[in-house]
Amino acid sequence: MTNLYFKKWEGRPGRVLAFRLSYGADLLGALQGIAGEEDVRFGWIKFLGGVKKARVGYYLQDRKEFITLDLDEPMEILSGMGNISLKEGRPFVHAHVTFLNKEGKVLGGHLMEGTVVVAGEVFIQELALPAPPQRVYDEVTGLYLWV
Numbered sequence: 001m002t003n004l005y006f007k008k009w010e011g012r013p014g015r016v017l018a019f020r021l022s023y024g025a026d027l028l029g030a031l032q033g034i035a036g037e038e039d040v041r042f043g044w045i046k047f048l049g050g051v052k053k054a055r056v057g058y059y060l061q062d063r064k065e066f067i068t069l070d071l072d073e074p075m076e077i078l079s080g081m082g083n084i085s086l087k088e089g090r091p092f093v094h095a096h097v098t099f100l101n102k103e104g105k106v107l108g109g110h111l112m113e114g115t116v117v118v119a120g121e122v123f124i125q126e127l128a129l130p131a132p133p134q135r136v137y138d139e140v141t142g143l144y145l146w147v
Contacts, residue, residue, distance in 0.1 A: 007146070009133060014043065014126030021120030027051065027080075028093065028113050031122065035084045035091035040124055042132035045095060047080035049120035054099055056109030064142025068112055075099040077120070078106065084124070087135040087144060094135075 082095030
């Protein structure tokens with residue numbers, strides 16, 4: 001049998017937090033700010049709402065770099081999800097998001113700074129661990145992964 005995972009963490013459920021985001025806030029900045037202020041060291045995050053415009057990323061695996069896509073139109077957040085872990089000792093949000101525009105097209109990707117909130121609701125479920133994973137640079141993928 002092949003190894004299906006590199007490492008496993010097991011903890012207990014921690015706090016469950018809910019927030020309403022401010023009109024005009026940067027979505028990723030707001031999520032990152034909440035994680036820092038609440039000192040969420042490990043957990044998952046879900047969010048929904050609407051945006052004035054968005055910026056998402058797509059990772060080019062062969063070049064080991066992100067390209068950004070600017071979606072300059074009002075859209076609904078159909079689904080936003082991600083996790084919070086530590087990077088350089090501080091809470092760090094990694095999130096992906098799916099949008100719906102007025103033509104019914106679904107667009108999405110890796111959430112980037114530049115996504116402007118009209119309305120947003122956020123849930124965070126904390127996972128309590130004695131030593132939460134840290135994100136460190138991985139030479140093979142070019143990404144910051146858990147260790």
